[in-house]
Amino acid sequence: MKRAYNFNAGPGPVPEPVLIRARDEMFNFEQSGAAVMELSHRSKLYESIHFQAMEQIRQILDVPDHMEILFLQGGATLQFSMAPRNFLRKGQTGTYVLSGSWSEKAEKEAAYFGDTSILSSSKEANYAHIPDTDYSQAPDNSAYIHLTTNNTIFGTQWQDIPVNTTEIPVFADMSSDILSRRIDWTNVDLAYAGAQKNAGIAGVTIVIISKDLLAKAEDGPPSTSYPVHADKQSLYHTPPTGAIYITKLVTDWILENGGIDGMEQRAKAKSDMLYRLIDNSDGFFRGHADTHSRSSMNVTFRLENERLEKQFLDEAADKGFMGLNGHRSVGGCRASIYNAVPPEHVEALCSFMEDFRSRS
Numbered sequence: 001m002k003r004a005y006n007f008n009a010g011p012g013p014v015p016e017p018v019l020i021r022a023r024d025e026m027f028n029f030e031q032s033g034a035a036v037m038e039l040s041h042r043s044k045l046y047e048s049i050h051f052q053a054m055e056q057i058r059q060i061l062d063v064p065d066h067m068e069i070l071f072l073q074g075g076a077t078l079q080f081s082m083a084p085r086n087f088l089r090k091g092q093t094g095t096y097v098l099s100g101s102w103s104e105k106a107e108k109e110a111a112y113f114g115d116t117s118i119l120s121s122s123k124e125a126n127y128a129h130i131p132d133t134d135y136s137q138a139p140d141n142s143a144y145i146h147l148t149t150n151n152t153i154f155g156t157q158w159q160d161i162p163v164n165t166t167e168i169p170v171f172a173d174m175s176s177d178i179l180s181r182r183i184d185w186t187n188v189d190l191a192y193a194g195a196q197k198n199a200g201i202a203g204v205t206i207v208i209i210s211k212d213l214l215a216k217a218e219d220g221p222p223s224t225s226y227p228v229h230a231d232k233q234s235l236y237h238t239p240p241t242g243a244i245y246i247t248k249l250v251t252d253w254i255l256e257n258g259g260i261d262g263m264e265q266r267a268k269a270k271s272d273m274l275y276r277l278i279d280n281s282d283g284f285f286r287g288h289a290d291t292h293s294r295s296s297m298n299v300t301f302r303l304e305n306e307r308l309e310k311q312f313l314d315e316a317a318d319k320g321f322m323g324l325n326g327h328r329s330v331g332g333c334r335a336s337i338y339n340a341v342p343p344e345h346v347e348a349l350c351s352f353m354e355d356f357r358s359r360s
């Protein structure tokens, strides 16, 4: 069976060994006579998947004991409002770094709950780089500083998450680069990410939050209360059991493939391949992101004109390359090379790009 070279921005590809295992276990999970998705979320068998998935994320990302891992729903999008709903109080401001459309969306949602301020922005540069940011310039009444670690649409990424020398908690949207590199948790107090790029399939949102923050959350409806979900170990309501099961299998796969260092090396090798090709193409392919802000997950580029871009994308699609079109808001081309994209697929893409260039 021929599978596509999948460069989708999300949902993206799932490691093949994970799909195979899910298929093999589908009808009769561990001799239970049922699929995982057919088990009660209160059953011992499901609970073992649930807690193992959490433990393995902790192990891979070296999440310290003073932080809790939660499995929620509603995507990263719900976190845009859940974070301010829990932590933005009257008299405070939610402070945002604008590095792309997703940060803008996060700030807009927060404005429903209270005041917001913009600490830095690269909007005027069409988000081609990560904005210069100095946490010490954040307003004194900041409830938090929010940033987006990888900008899926523009293809930029913080090379390092800034060292937090302030007392203000830092919230990070890690939707498109979680599980691809090591995180220094001394600089992050709340992280969130939908699973559908690097951590499994759509349906579960991973939240990593410090216990200090949990203790400070505002009272409010339990369905959007971090402390309630933490207290009930993410079983306050029916969790997305099928998606969590896939996340568990993805964490097995990461552990079998060198853990976080393995993922980091893989991401670097793949992104280096593509950026090298772009840089050596005499301007035929033009990277969108400034060199020092380039993402190791989403490689964005353009061709000389839209006609050539369309021809490139049409030919690529014919040859089995999926998802290479840029986001509708920016156009151009984008190769998303999440953890599950095999290096050979990036090699195949590079060969195609070279070949297309030589024929044009």
Ligand code: PMP
Residues within 6 Å of the ligand: 009, 010, 074, 075, 076, 077, 078, 102, 148, 150, 151, 152, 153, 173, 174, 175, 176, 194
């Ligand atoms: N933040 C970032 C950086 C994203 O890439 C995305 C999805 N592409 C989102 C937030 C929104 O995530 P979701 O669709 O899971 O709500």
